[in-house]
Amino acid sequence: MKFQVLGPVEIETPGGAQVSPRALKVRSLLAYLCAHHDETVSSGRLIEALWSGTPPQTASTALHVYVSKLRKHLQGLGLDGTSLITTQPPGYRLRLLECDLDVxxxxxxxxxxxxxxxxxxxxxxxxxxxxxxxxWRGQALEDLRGIPAFESLGRRLDERRSFAREQRFELELELGNHKALVGEIYSLLDDRSTWENIYGYLMVALYRSGRTTEALATYSRVRRNLVEDHGIEPAPRLQRLQHAILTHDPSLDDFGADRLARVTVA
Structure with a gap:
């Protein structure tokens, strides 16, 4: 059995069936415990998350009910719900046991x-x-992002994917796979119009693919987005990269990930 929060919240059976709880509060409880799988989550934090800071007077009792429902749901899937969702003062903890978790x-x-x-x-x-x-199957906690606590939690998880992507782009450039990166990075830009680091990787990939004009147009694009949306110029590291491309700096042809990090990220 696999628990998934890197996208819509799901429980996936070994056969590929999706068997996540339908009730919003129960699914939210499962998602919060999964996202904090390595710690005991206090009842207070769970109540804050499930009721967005405005809990009813009966919230503590209701939380116990939702925990019971979640355990029963897991038991219905052939799992030991009590062993998976343990009561540990001051709250509850998810124990993976023989289940998988995408995070x-x-x-x-x-x-x-x-x-x-x-x-x-x-x-x-x-x-x-x-x-x-x-x-990842979309935004983290995608089906719960309308709830403030899960929007914040989902954004933090999404940042970890962004970090992984940047690390991989650096490695691929160091390996000389710049041509393959161009299309991949282009596919990410529409929803990230001011993500300077990713524009930097694209500029290098384009330049090293013999597409200098497009590399400079990429700089103009992110600069326009930053000026129009936030009234600021690109960071000095991106300006230095543009200058390096304009002057055909020889170091752009073969530098590795560590140097790229200093030019476009540091």
Missing amino acids: YEFDRLLAKGREFRELGDLVKASESLDRAISL
């Missing part, structure tokens, strides 16, 4: 990517990050 798998693959990178195996490092990113 846990994501973190594990990120750690493997770091290990491979430290060992100098950039190919395996990039592959690990790619597998981690592929676990």
Whole structure:
């Protein structure tokens, strides 16, 4: 059985069936415990999240009811609900036991990517990050983003995917896979009109693919977005990258991820 929050909240059976609780409060409870799978979550935090800061007087009793319903739902799937959702003062804790959790798998693959990178195996490092990113099925907690606590939590999880993507782009550029990156990065830009780092990676990928004009147009695009939306100029690191492209700085042809980080990220 697999719990999933990197997208709409789901429980997936080994056969691929989606069997997540339908009731909003029960599904929200499951999602919050999954997102904090490595800790005991207090009843107070759960009440705050489930009722968006305006709980009824009966919230404590209602929370116990929702925990009971979630355990029963899990038992209906052939799982030991009481062992999975344990009562640990001052609240509750999700214990994975023999179940999988996509957030846990994501973190594990990120750690493997770091290990491979430290060992100098950039190919395996990039592959690990790619597998981690592929676990996402949309925005984290996508079906609960209308609830304030889950919008905030979902954004924090989404930032971790953005970090993984940036790390992978650096590795792919260092491996010389700049041509393959161009289309991939272009597909991300519409929803990230002011994400300067990703524009920097695209500028380098385009330049190294012999598309200097497009690389400079990319800078103009992000500059226009930043000026029109926020009244600010691009960060100095992006301005330096534009200058390097304009002057055909030789270092742009073959520098690795560590130097790219200093130019476009640091």
